[in-house]
Amino acid sequence: MRTGDLKLIQELNRSIILNTIRKHGPISRSEIAKMNKISPTTVATAVQEMIKEGFVDELGAGASSGGRKPIMVSFAPNNFYLISVSISNSIIEAAHVNLEAKILSRKSLAVKQLYGEEVIQAAIGLIDQLNEEYMELNKCIGISVAVPGIVDHKEGIVRYNSKLQLQNIAIRDILAERYGVKVWVENDMNAIVLAEKQIGNRHYSDMIYVTVGDGVGAGIIINDAVLRGKKGGASEFGHTSVDRSGIRCECGNYGCLENYISWPAVYGRIVTSISRRRHTILAPAGGPPPQLTPEMFHEAVQQGDTLAVDITEEIAGYLGPGLVNLINLFNPEAIILGGELILEDSMLLERVRSYVAKHALTLNSGPLQIVTSSLGKDAKLVGAASVLLQDFFRFSLSSQQVK
Template structure:
């Protein structure tokens, strides 16, 4: 499906000149037609005609500027009209489907979480995605024609070209035709990426990776993944699976990972690994204020570990520290290979602050070469838990403003 919105006046919206002008207005608006011509090196008549089309389509708006003008008349300035068009972004994790709406500035104006049923079938999962989108359209009273596109950030292995979730490990589903299903249902173009790569894109546009040419973004949750940005471009690898830091082996004698190997980072440092280490300690007779809670139910939350650690619980502290050490080791290996100028960390685990960040930084300090960035290059994401969904929206925004670009 074409990414050109269906309304007649948008025909050809994706043309490179239109995108370039819109992107300039997005980044530098309010900006005059003359400045646009100067910066894009397009002729003033070309700029004038494209600007007229964009105005007619309500993509941009005019306002009287305050800039000095040689003729004495105040120049007419152009800004993005971000109130008429929207993007729907979806983050498909194994536990929750987060649906958001963003405007053209990438600001989230609506967000809703829906719990995923236990082990849904492919059809049930697709039905949930459709319901999430339909609910979002209904609840916000949005015109179908005002939605530029739907972005999907999906956990696991994703084929972004065909929009297929090749393998969603936490749902144990394969080859889910998400793009085709949603496009058939809603007649709105759909773009899809792996969740961490979508997050990495969001970091690059709106987060800690803005204007950073080389960085890695590591997400720790139920699994551990990463996005790699090299020279302002996300690196996908030959099989769209680059960045699987969670399955790099940090101890050949380590515990079994869900992937079947032994000693993967994920088996040491995921949220589940932190919880499991505490449970194991209690089973082995270690003293912990969490011991009383271990039999009550299985819905353990990582925040319970944080609270115990804050109260000085040794077992909780040790579990966080060990996770941090292994994460630090994997990050140091990553740094030695890619020498990024920044490492961005995302995930609830990092809410533990220095309890997890200190061991990471110590390991990075100890294990990276002198020519590499030091531990000060490690920062936490500020996009919050909606980062993946923001990334899903950014996939569509990128297609609109920078087709083929980053």
């Protein structure tokens, strides 16, 4: 056997052993060997290396089924960390995250009037702030960035984002040169759908994540693989056209879905309605609503405010047909809905489910699950982390990978 082949087998065995400990620990070495049909000697050697490196802890004796008590081992998620960065059209967040995607600390900054390279410099500023508080960079396994737009994940380049005016920005190279660690870059929706599968424990081989918030997007998994397209431009759900003679979008198209159901679009409709003297509890004095948030909008829907309810019906009227198109194209097992405008709005969810049940092809829509995201408001940070963790735990965690 060639040296390269032997090394690959060792790396694969090591990955299998570590992932077994992650998923089933505390567990004994003998149980790991039996579960994976790997020799006890191979397991013992790999576990000892991982204990020495800090990825696994030895806990002591477990219960015996006869004979000597086995020594139990478990995954040690807090001995190392990663930096997760989420860039959206309205906010930039950076966080220290452990190896189970748990957020340990975070920093955030409103995007406001930042564009192009300014957005990247703002993200660097947040990472610097985190590093000032946690100086053990030798414990950092890498940086992972989730960003909306067309992303070349292999090269770590944001090819195009119209709202933030990002074009051919080599984020991976910029951050790797500055911090001296490995960097991952992925489209935010691809990252979140990956997190739903890995961390949210969604047992679907074919599923679509759709978000409606400060933008509209989708992440698609087909046959257990993220659908990216040739140049990273797949799944731009928000830029599907719903009105050929409609609103002009930053992307150059007309009538893009994002311009009808995103939070900025909803906010604009609320302000316009108030200016036309439409009564609503969102502006009891009749003037522009101060610091209106999606949470306030959801509260108005729950209280039966006619304007809020009417806008919810409009959102469902656009989103429902959009989801039907996705269902008829991809025939997923599940649609997972997230984002600020969906997570807290049971009325919108009900309307969308009803529309899909009536209009999607019967063969494609049953037994389809339409559920809300399990990741909550931290979906983008957890999503970014999941991209790194999937890659990191897929292969051997050799000491060379941890600088």
